[in-house]
């Protein structure tokens with residue numbers, strides 16, 4: 001009988017196929033096929049470099065096994081197997097349990113914990129269309145969202161899924177495969193974009209989705225998408241994402257914090273709530289950071305959304321003659337409003353945008369929580385376990 005081993009795995013239901021872990025792994029222990037991204041047990045040395053870069057926590061899965069799952073087995077999975085009973089005797093399993101506990105503590109410290117979907121969220125469809133079998137969508141529109149003179153070129157792209165089954169929930173992402181090959185001559189991997197339209201389509205009842213994409217200097221995916229014209233065909237994979245979802249419970253209160261194109265899922269959340277026939281009892285509060293009003297995606301339409309549906313706080317970092325403001329500064333300026341939300345068990349927190357803002361936002365939330373006697377780390381971990389705390393940064 002083999003001595004039990006710990007094996008590092010990826011949860012195929014939660015993984016959003018962004019391939020960041022694969023690109024980060026220093027020893028090429030992570031690989032993918034058309035379906036799944038997987039870890040090679042023969043190569044993985046538990047260095048943990050892949051853990052903090054994963055936006056969903058799907059990378060943070062571990063099993064004690066007598067025989068490691070092969071790559072071929074993992075490629076077939078649509079969900080993770082349960083932990084199997086181990087027959088290696090009490091001593092060895094106990095020692096391994098301890099080793100696992102230490103490993104998990106270390107892994108969770110890096111990743112900030114695993115994501116959990118809101119309890120009332122609809123069940124998402126995942127990975128219906130893979131790299132091997134993408135959908136050919138057609139571009140219905142490509143509109144610039146930021147002022148012509150602004151140094152930030154952000155686009156609103158509408159894709160018609162051409163009748164293919166492509167159910168998306170607010171908060172999910174899709175992949176777009178840029179044509180051509182990379183420097184090594186391999187086909188480009190899909191680039192992930194958050195959907196900014198609600199589940200019933202950009203236009204209600206039409207099988208179309210919208211994206212919010214910023215042109216990045218030398219970005220293969222973003223330049224391809226931002227240059228698309230009406231009528232162009234695009235190869236699309238997905239949908240992806242099983243945790244950063246809108247609660248269906250209309251009484252859920254939402255505290256949403258974003259920078260730039262991180263606003264995409266919040267546009268979808270807001271439109272979903274606007275279109276819900278009975279409306280929603282739970283309020284929504286948005287903290288949104290951008291360089292200037294000209295470079296804040298959807299600034300005009302957002303200002304028209306009534307405060308009774310969505311309370312908005314804008315933070316501008318580069319307005320001439322004004323003090324630099326980040327979202328965390330606006331949160332501190334409105335600490336009573338944030339504190340009241342933090343104390344309410346109906347509140348869900350969503351953070352989306354620049355990875356750099358994560359630490360500052362966490363610190364602001366910690367200060368505000370602690371000012372009303374809530375120990376932040378315990379509160380945040382409990383909220384996360386209840387599916388009420390969600391972070392997606394890149």
Ligand code: A2P
Pocket residue numbers: 152259260261289290291292295315316317318326327328354356357358360
């Ligand atoms: P900055 O002016 O310092 O770059 P955009 O996508 O248009 O660049 O917007 C991102 C916004 O997020 C900018 O206002 C940017 O400010 C701001 N930002 C940059 N770093 C952080 C951070 N660490 N915390 C919060 N906001 C940040």
